[in-house]
Amino acid sequence: MADAIIIGAGYAGMSAAALLAKAGRKVIVLEAADTIGGRARSYTDEAGYVREYGAHSHRLSHKGLANAVFRRLGETIDFLPEAKDAKLIFKGRLWERPAGPAGFLKTPMLSVGARLALLALLIRIKKADPNKWYDKTL
Structure with a gap:
C-alpha cells in the first residue's frame, strides 16, 4: 500500500516523490507520457539540432529550486x-549571442x-x- 500517489513524473512530481521516499514513505508515481521528466527534456528538431525544451527548470543554477531539492536529498548538481563566448547560427552565419x-x-x-x-x-x-503570475506557467 502506497503512502502517496504522485500524478506526473515531471520535475515537481519526481521531486515530491524523491523527498517523500527519502522520508521513508512508499510512493507511486503515475505518468501518462512514455518518458519521465515532463518539460525537462531534449529533442531533435527538423534540422537535426538537439534542443533543450525545459532548460528553465534549472534557472538560477546553484541558487534555484533544483539545487535546493538535490541538497535535501544529499546530492549535488x-x-x-x-559560456560567455557562445555563438548562434542564424541563416548560415555565426552571430554573437545577444546580451540581455x-x-x-x-x-x-x-x-x-x-x-x-x-x-x-x-x-x-x-x-x-508578480503575485498574479506566481502560480502560472509562462
Missing part, C-alpha cells in the same frame, strides 16, 4: 559555467516586428504584478 534584453532588441537576427513585439512584452512584464 554540477552546473556548467555560462537590450541585446535582443538590437540584434539583426530578429525582424523589426519581432523586436517591437519583444519590447511590448518587456513593458508588460515590467508593469505586471
Whole structure:
C-alpha cells in the first residue's frame, strides 16, 4: 500500500516523490507520457539540432529550486559555467549571442516586428504584478 500517489513524473512530481521516499514513505508515481521528466527534456528538431525544451527548470543554477531539492536529498548538481563566448547560427552565419534584453532588441537576427513585439512584452512584464503570475506557467 502506497503512502502517496504522485500524478506526473515531471520535475515537481519526481521531486515530491524523491523527498517523500527519502522520508521513508512508499510512493507511486503515475505518468501518462512514455518518458519521465515532463518539460525537462531534449529533442531533435527538423534540422537535426538537439534542443533543450525545459532548460528553465534549472534557472538560477546553484541558487534555484533544483539545487535546493538535490541538497535535501544529499546530492549535488554540477552546473556548467555560462559560456560567455557562445555563438548562434542564424541563416548560415555565426552571430554573437545577444546580451540581455537590450541585446535582443538590437540584434539583426530578429525582424523589426519581432523586436517591437519583444519590447511590448518587456513593458508588460515590467508593469505586471508578480503575485498574479506566481502560480502560472509562462
